[in-house]
Amino acid sequence: MAETITLGKSLNHGLRRALENDSKVVIMGEDVGKLGGVFRITDGLQKDFGEDRVIDTPLAEAGIVGTAVGLAIRGYRPVCEIQFDGFVFPAYNQIVAQVAKMFYRSKGKVRVPIVIRIPFGGGIGAVEHHSESPEAYFAHTPGLKVVTCSNPADAYTMIQQAIASDDPVVFFEPKRRYWEKGEVDLDAPLSGAYPLHSARVARPGSDATLLAYGPMVRVALDAAAAAAEDGRSLEVIDLRTLSPVDYPVIFESVKRTGRAVVVHEAPGSGGLGGELAARISEECFYSLEAPVLRVTGYDIPYPAARSEEEYLPDLDRLLDAVDRSFGW
Amino acid sequence: MAETITLGKSLNHGLRRALENDSKVVIMGEDVGKLGGVFRITDGLQKDFGEDRVIDTPLAEAGIVGTAVGLAIRGYRPVCEIQFDGFVFPAYNQIVAQVAKMFYRSKGKVRVPIVIRIPFGGGIGAVEHHSESPEAYFAHTPGLKVVTCSNPADAYTMIQQAIASDDPVVFFEPKRRYWEKGEVDLDAPLSGAYPLHSARVARPGSDATLLAYGPMVRVALDAAAAAAEDGRSLEVIDLRTLSPVDYPVIFESVKRTGRAVVVHEAPGSGGLGGELAARISEECFYSLEAPVLRVTGYDIPYPAARSEEEYLPDLDRLLDAVDRSFGW
Amino acid sequence: MAKGKAVATRPSGGGTDAPAGGFVQLLTPDGEHVGSVTTADGTTYSVDFTDEEYRGLYRDLVTVRRLDAEATALQRQGELGLWASLLGQEAAQVGSGRALRTQDMAFPTYREHGVLYCRGIDPIMPFGLFRGVDQGGWDANEHKFNSYTIVIGSQTLHATGYAMGVTMDGKTGSPDGEAVIAYFGDGATSQGEVNEAFVWAGVFNAPMVFFCQNNQYAISEPLERQTRIPLYRRALGYGFPGIRIDGNDVLASYAVTRAALDNARNGQGPTLIEAYTYRMGAHTSSDDPTRYRIASEVESWKAKDPISRVRAFLTKQQLADEDFFGEVDENARKLALDLRERVLAMPDPQPVTMFDHVYPNGSPDLDEQRKAFTEYHASFEGSGH
């Protein structure tokens, strides 16, 4: 039964279904219980599944992820909530040195099917540490799968896939899109869905390819719509998985269009855009009419709220980059 | 007076000179005192400068960096030693959320001139967590300067520059090169040196450009020497600073040679090679005869010691990439 | 301002324990002034204020509450992006804030507006942060008051390092020495970094006071999610004293903090103070506390209000009359009005300034980004964009 719901609500439904389907699934984090999380993503779940399934934890991110590792060894499937992007770093050691490596260390004998949910990105007028995009810190870590969603339907499918997967998954949620609505088929069987590891052509086009993920997919789609009015046909690809990236879809597109622009909120230097540009440049060398261009956050700490509009990539900057690509 | 000493010893001399020149410089870390550090980089310094200047700390990396922030606010210039690359992650929160941001947060009113020394890279036959190359995790963080050295002379200069700089610096030391010798002028005034932020042409050449840093500079130089025998002239650039990168030197070289190969030990995906390739592809688009190629560690956790030879980029893999570039 | 008589000695090594009542209290909710309190370890706490000083404390309490209320209003009106109210915690903050000597250094969280005020700092200082025009932007050393720290607990290590520096500078071991105070909440006690700060403070005998405002909640999580025993006892595991005070009693807060700071400056090392108090409002303006706590709990804490007990005391002791209370309110109102006007007048940042202060020595790469940014925005000039 398809319903029109917000992205936040679709995550809530996805978590609920995961809790229902597998008694080993547990949710843990700060304020996930009675409060339902500061974004209400876990709203009502503790009430319905109990304090053992939806665990309000001490205020300690290393503790959240570290105990999740132990629970996973015990056979559980923990879903950890990190309250905001800027607060994941106390858990960084557990994530990159333990979660990412346990399977490798044990030669495949110990699985830690953990999902680490992180609301990320800016645009909500918040104070420091509440608007960051740390995905590149995780995507560079073998052993972790890193994914993000851009719309309610994907959110619903992907959160369930991430939980069902035995791979440890860092699941970035585009917090400024929590309130955006879309149609979601709540009864669709998971088995019928695309694989977790798959990019999506969000809008087909022929003149240039825009690569986006998470909160920036909306911006890319808006840019493509605007460009269409000017007679330019832009293809928009929603990466969905950031590590590993579903390159075949990307290469096919760029070879066809000859131009690519990558967009993300994180600072440009060392961001995922560089990796994408490098891979595309290598694979599509003879097809490229212009270098792969990037529209990203600047190489500065995330600025104060009243500057964020100028910091965040927007439609104008994206179209400007498309223009530059065509003008190369 | 020029002496032929190891890279490790030159760091030791550099630290000693920094301690002598500025009473606010303090060294802190695990085992840095009596033991002189597990690599003996701080050998003899506690004996000569006392326990207040060379501080043996509790076993807690967040504590080391976090208290260094406080000492820096108080006017000190702390030099933190992290014992091995794989043990920096407990301090990651303090480094990316505090050290990198204090200057920005305070609108330039609070400086935290901290140096975080990290022996990094593989090739020493060690167990897990002792051979990693986490530089990309830091280079993506605005507010941090990230540098590394490849030879004794640079090590001596750069460690002093890093300490003298008010910028927070993450200083990666190529641990497998600690025992390599080179000539160092221990009396050279710091003021006469190149700036901390500057790449170096380690070997001039005209046919292709090899970009390397830290432990891989030696490999690149060896590859260039071997290629010369085959009549190919490879230019080797030692990046020295990884964030920000000294791009003018690189662009000039690649525009001249038309080919570039980047090498590093860290896993390829999301490593610095991607960023370099992206920037070069953009800036030198019309000069490139082939895409920028990368020779890197694979996208796996650092493997067990008896596999590391096949994991680490070596002369053969580098020459193979050069061949591929020419064959493009 | 106020100077309290604070006990300078304590039994060595042992952990100070709570007195019979569970915490140190010098002023009851009814406004009874208890002359002195002796804890289980034999330390006696008392204060010895002049009438003027008692009135001063009342003025502080009322003023910081009034300023806080103004900020809450400003937030509701859309003039601040966020506000973290101190409502209910005035006594803990004013008592400890006034206990600091000029040379002492404070490391706050994001809620210590009352401490800031008691340091003599213009209360507008943190409003740039909450309005979203900057991220603080003040000089920690100039004000002896560090940046507000949002990542829970990180400042406790900064404070400990700073205190180590005080020792290294030879500024302890005398009554004129320097001391350091680190503020944090009950939730923060679970963070690894905070516990590392305890380790370091113990090992290096750092001249500092850990001041934990246990306001019973970390957002929605009640105290029992962080500990199963009273928090002040955490210090016992690290070898320095821990003590619980009635955090709604400004006199206890003053007396115990002053004594602990003086112990620190005298070279006797760290103390953990747990100020047992209550967050009367929401966690921040983004929070809805009705989802996780019941009205009767809030009501029961109203009876322990930190301000009304001082007023009752002043009245009973005839140290102040209605005129005085009226004048204090009026003065606070004026300060709040002035604050409001100045907050409204805060200019938005010039966008290009976001490129400033990334590195003391700059970065050529970033300079180019700044240049491109300026040119890009100039291209829209006059285009009505």
Added chain:
Amino acid sequence: MAKGKAVATRPSGGGTDAPAGGFVQLLTPDGEHVGSVTTADGTTYSVDFTDEEYRGLYRDLVTVRRLDAEATALQRQGELGLWASLLGQEAAQVGSGRALRTQDMAFPTYREHGVLYCRGIDPIMPFGLFRGVDQGGWDANEHKFNSYTIVIGSQTLHATGYAMGVTMDGKTGSPDGEAVIAYFGDGATSQGEVNEAFVWAGVFNAPMVFFCQNNQYAISEPLERQTRIPLYRRALGYGFPGIRIDGNDVLASYAVTRAALDNARNGQGPTLIEAYTYRMGAHTSSDDPTRYRIASEVESWKAKDPISRVRAFLTKQQLADEDFFGEVDENARKLALDLRERVLAMPDPQPVTMFDHVYPNGSPDLDEQRKAFTEYHASFEGSGH
């Protein structure tokens, strides 16, 4: 093997304290068997072994020491990349290892070869790690013994999470319940993560034992760099009991660990045990302890050797004779020889296997890297490369 009579009750809430002698000791360095020890909180510890069991403990101690010596020799001969010797810590490990019941789960550091042995695991299991052919590669659940953890302290959180799972599975609250033990060193007590494990274990009343082998050093750093009070007292700050034992006394280690595990499985929550011992050798084979500690200190600890006291006891009590001791040595020698041979026979890994086990579900990108790797290496085949 051995089953000790262990006390199952203890005063609620309070912290177990050290007995008069500073720690729980049931067997003196001279081999005197103290019948029982009662700690300050009234808990009585004793063991009740059969003669055979006493001899079994001796055999364990000698065997793990002998295997350890063989590993040290293998490392010196270049057959291992590294070895972390347990020399001096045999009693702490054998006592606690034997106290574990079959259903209990252990989370070791990198030094718990003795515990591993007592779990009935083939002692060769961790040699892949130290030889550099793999990074452990065993199944934690199969052996009820987690991977060796090298990043200091991280495993304490894993243990706590696992123990929370035990409770969630309803496997506590009875004598047949499951318990969890986490091993770590004195240095580890400074890590934030370890202290977070204390927080969580307290809050969730986790069925676990924190077993700290205080071997006086964290590489070169002496104990006073980590704490200024005895480590077992750390637990007091988190609301569960801490107790110090003579870590060189296998009986005390057994009795106290068994009691703590049984308390845990019965639903009475966590205990911290500090086994006061000494690292007789280097930190690892890479370390040179003469740089930071004096010979006389090592000598003084030799007098407290964990094995000789058991031998003295067995001799005095006429529980064993020279024949027995000779047979134990000979048997250990054979096991060591067998171990040596099997270590030498360990095959080097096929390089391409380094691409295995990165993700349970694999990665297409990585598959391509594996393919390219194979092709690249195949291109050298026969080239003598």
